[in-house]
Amino acid sequence: MLVALAFALVVLASLAFHVANPWRATPIASNWGFIDDTMALTFWITSGGFVAVILFVAYCLYRFRHRPGQRAHYEPENKKVEAWLAIVTTIAVAILLAPGLKVWGQYISAPKDAMEVEAVGAQWSWSFRLPGADGKLGSTDVRFIDDVNSLGVNPADPNGRDDLIVADSELHLPVGKPVKVLLRSIDVLHDFYVPQIRAKMDLVPGIVTFLWFTPTLIGEYEILCAAFCGVGHPQMRGRLIVEAETDYAKWLAAQQTFEQSRKSDASQSKHVSNP
Amino acid sequence: MSEATVTARDAAPPAETPEMELFHARSWLTQYVFCQDAKVIAIQYSGTAVAIGLVALALSWVIRLQLAFPGAFAFINAEVYYQSVTMHGMIMVVYMLTAIFLGGFGNYLVPLMVGARDMVFPFINMLSYWVYLLATLVLAASYFVPGGPTGAGWTLYPPQSILSGTPGHDYGIIMMLASLILFIVGFTMGGLNYVVTVLQARTRGMTLMRMPLTVWGIFAAAVMALLAFPGLFVACVMLLLDRVLGTSFFMPNIVELGEHKNYSGGSPILFQHLFWFFGHPEVYIVALPAFGVVSDLISVHARKNIFGYRMMVWAIIAIGVLSMVVWGHHMYVSGMDPWFGFFFAVTTLAIAVPTALKVYNWVLTLWRADIHFTTPMLFALGFLVTFVNGGITGLYLGNVIVDVPLSATLFVVAHFHMVMGIAPVLVIFGAIYHWFPKITGRMMDEGLGRVHFWITFLGAYAIFFPMHYLGLLGVPRRFYEMGQTAFVPHSAELLNIFITVTALVVGFAQTIFFFNLFRSLKHGALSGGNPWRAASLEWQTPETPPGHGNWGKTLPVVYRWAYAYSVPGAPEDYLPQNAPPIAGEHSQ
Numbered sequence: 001m002l003v004a005l006a007f008a009l010v011v012l013a014s015l016a017f018h019v020a021n022p023w024r025a026t027p028i029a030s031n032w033g034f035i036d037d038t039m040a041l042t043f044w045i046t047s048g049g050f051v052a053v054i055l056f057v058a059y060c061l062y063r064f065r066h067r068p069g070q071r072a073h074y075e076p077e078n079k080k081v082e083a084w085l086a087i088v089t090t091i092a093v094a095i096l097l098a099p100g101l102k103v104w105g106q107y108i109s110a111p112k113d114a115m116e117v118e119a120v121g122a123q124w125s126w127s128f129r130l131p132g133a134d135g136k137l138g139s140t141d142v143r144f145i146d147d148v149n150s151l152g153v154n155p156a157d158p159n160g161r162d163d164l165i166v167a168d169s170e171l172h173l174p175v176g177k178p179v180k181v182l183l184r185s186i187d188v189l190h191d192f193y194v195p196q197i198r199a200k201m202d203l204v205p206g207i208v209t210f211l212w213f214t215p216t217l218i219g220e221y222e223i224l225c226a227a228f229c230g231v232g233h234p235q236m237r238g239r240l241i242v243e244a245e246t247d248y249a250k251w252l253a254a255q256q257t258f259e260q261s262r263k264s265d266a267s268q269s270k271h272v273s274n275p
Numbered sequence: 276m277s278e279a280t281v282t283a284r285d286a287a288p289p290a291e292t293p294e295m296e297l298f299h300a301r302s303w304l305t306q307y308v309f310c311q312d313a314k315v316i317a318i319q320y321s322g323t324a325v326a327i328g329l330v331a332l333a334l335s336w337v338i339r340l341q342l343a344f345p346g347a348f349a350f351i352n353a354e355v356y357y358q359s360v361t362m363h364g365m366i367m368v369v370y371m372l373t374a375i376f377l378g379g380f381g382n383y384l385v386p387l388m389v390g391a392r393d394m395v396f397p398f399i400n401m402l403s404y405w406v407y408l409l410a411t412l413v414l415a416a417s418y419f420v421p422g423g424p425t426g427a428g429w430t431l432y433p434p435q436s437i438l439s440g441t442p443g444h445d446y447g448i449i450m451m452l453a454s455l456i457l458f459i460v461g462f463t464m465g466g467l468n469y470v471v472t473v474l475q476a477r478t479r480g481m482t483l484m485r486m487p488l489t490v491w492g493i494f495a496a497a498v499m500a501l502l503a504f505p506g507l508f509v510a511c512v513m514l515l516l517d518r519v520l521g522t523s524f525f526m527p528n529i530v531e532l533g534e535h536k537n538y539s540g541g542s543p544i545l546f547q548h549l550f551w552f553f554g555h556p557e558v559y560i561v562a563l564p565a566f567g568v569v570s571d572l573i574s575v576h577a578r579k580n581i582f583g584y585r586m587m588v589w590a591i592i593a594i595g596v597l598s599m600v601v602w603g604h605h606m607y608v609s610g611m612d613p614w615f616g617f618f619f620a621v622t623t624l625a626i627a628v629p630t631a632l633k634v635y636n637w638v639l640t641l642w643r644a645d646i647h648f649t650t651p652m653l654f655a656l657g658f659l660v661t662f663v664n665g666g667i668t669g670l671y672l673g674n675v676i677v678d679v680p681l682s683a684t685l686f687v688v689a690h691f692h693m694v695m696g697i698a699p700v701l702v703i704f705g706a707i708y709h710w711f712p713k714i715t716g717r718m719m720d721e722g723l724g725r726v727h728f729w730i731t732f733l734g735a736y737a738i739f740f741p742m743h744y745l746g747l748l749g750v751p752r753r754f755y756e757m758g759q760t761a762f763v764p765h766s767a768e769l770l771n772i773f774i775t776v777t778a779l780v781v782g783f784a785q786t787i788f789f790f791n792l793f794r795s796l797k798h799g800a801l802s803g804g805n806p807w808r809a810a811s812l813e814w815q816t817p818e819t820p821p822g823h824g825n826w827g828k829t830l831p832v833v834y835r836w837a838y839a840y841s842v843p844g845a846p847e848d849y850l851p852q853n854a855p856p857i858a859g860e861h862s863q
Binding site: 003006007010014017021022023024025026032034035038039042046047049050053054056057060061064065066070071072073074075076077078081082085086089090093096097100101103104105107108122123124141142143145152183186187188189191193195196198199200201202203204205206207209222224226227228229230231232233234235 | 353354357426427428432434435438440441442527528529530531532535541542543544577578579580582583584585586608609610613614616617620621624625627628631632634635636638639641642643644645646647648653656659660663664667668670671674675676677679680682683684729733736740741744745747748749751753754755756757758760761762764766767770838840841842843848
């Protein structure tokens, strides 16, 4: 009796908690509303299954609890029931899977007109690189990294000279424009994670990965690292600022190019070594 | 199905092997320490697994204290936190759950349940335990090397695991890898034993389709482990070479804190493939024995045959096969070729179908049953709730696009704790309460058992159910401290405090279990040979606890499956597997 009641209460308490708790996904700030929709669909289908199964258990516990003289019904199997359950479950799983795969297809194919931005992770900070006037990012290699070239931009590549180097962990993006973020790490695994954007992808040393999104909401968001990267992992923060096109243009104009940053850094370090 | 006659000893299919030669202990040392009897080895395995498991429990408190009260405890700094996270995870998954299900329950139950006198290779079986013990000691010893144990996370991902930003990168990681290599060597010896014993040493009449599902679960898990652990083995050997000899299996050209390293050409993602080629089957290596045990607990205590036995067997096999091809769902956002996402999402969600069918069959076993609310039954029911709850969140994480926002958040932590932490641990408790009378000849106390159950079940559910919502909010895992983070409200800290307090209560409540266990060894009520009136073979031994060789002079002959409960026309509500056929019985 009490056992049956307790199991029913676990289900009801879970539902009550779901309705009443204050911890919800952050307000979405990108085009990935489909992800939220697929998650909502998953919630309804799977929660329906959970509630149905456990309430059925609770009913059985009450209805078929042991009483003196009672004996269980003998029924080794029931092909019909088993077949129906298999079919219904397969359909439910297919309903979950189909939209999931469709949205994944979009997630992994960035639009052709997306602007490219590079995010670089290093223990434990973010840097960014944007294409300069030529609209192209120069090639890179870890070999080129030194005091004045922290991102390893190829000095011999003309495409790279006008690249804009953002070393203060703050990335600005114009609202409403699709952006493809190329991800590169120079040491260990990191992961570009902005909860409000919903997208996420690892940075893997040795290769370039990417994610894409269209920021839809002007505002300031935190960039976190979502792949454990050593003791400084929680402190690896950046800021993403989504702003109107004109504000973005102002910010862009204030950034140093690769060429400028090398010269100023070189003169600074000369200054330090020769006071 | 064939018609069985009353005189039909001949109707029972012959045994696979003739009588085996038994090892006989000549001294105290070979009887209790270097013993080749699977039952003693089982106790040794279980004792070691529980002991190291208690270390993991204590480590979980370190994690929880830091998350609820960041900075309040001077002894928990970032290094200690990540070392605790790493050791807690690795111990629980490998050294505790795998060891206790296969080395513990596998050793005790497989020979008894299939009607064998012992494992087929008793000496190898003994060696398996001692190598496992050595592996555990090496792991524990990593606390005493300079720099302490590795804090790389239980996944040990390079490059981070062997670079200076990670605690234990110098010696701790070497100890961890050496310990894992030893564990796999030891496990392989044990695993071969379980497989060969099930295939070759079943007694007369014990066909594969008459075996208890516990044996099926352990058998399938052992086969999977033999296929999956080599993946981890090679990953460990190569990572060890990268760390010690400076090779570049997993290490590309990198700059670490401004310094160019001498690595080039290796692939960090290759390590992840190897790790999860082991890591995902590992989930089912733990789950399948739990599935098997819980089937038997429900059937015995509901006095009803497990519903759809044949489908249960095929579901175990289907899950075993499918689980070898789903590992990529741990790597959806790892940077592997994104087209893999389609394949692994399909296989992952496909595995939900046989798993759901198993759940339905457990539940339908309760329909028109005669349910006794014994302590083992309560734990089996608790398993149902936590497993279904943890299983459905797997459908979120397996569906590739839904995984993207949830991956690396506390949603993942809550999911895998519910489904492969709490659920199997509840089964382990249920199994101990259930088989304790066979192992000792005494009952554990039912009243204490119930108190233990309700605190553990409700408490663990209250820990991990709300944690999902922190993950939905976006709180990442493996964060030593959240610090100032705009999207995390103050209320999340309150929830963290609630979770920590509950975890401490549930943890300390386990003393009730240990008190009950040790007290019952001496003072428990005498149980007799078959207190639950169960049908499977281990309850029909001539002596309780079973003697060396299990079966006295002659091996039992099996006439039916392990689930002959409440058979119409039978004098009692169970028919032991080795009881001669009754008039008019159709042998299953």
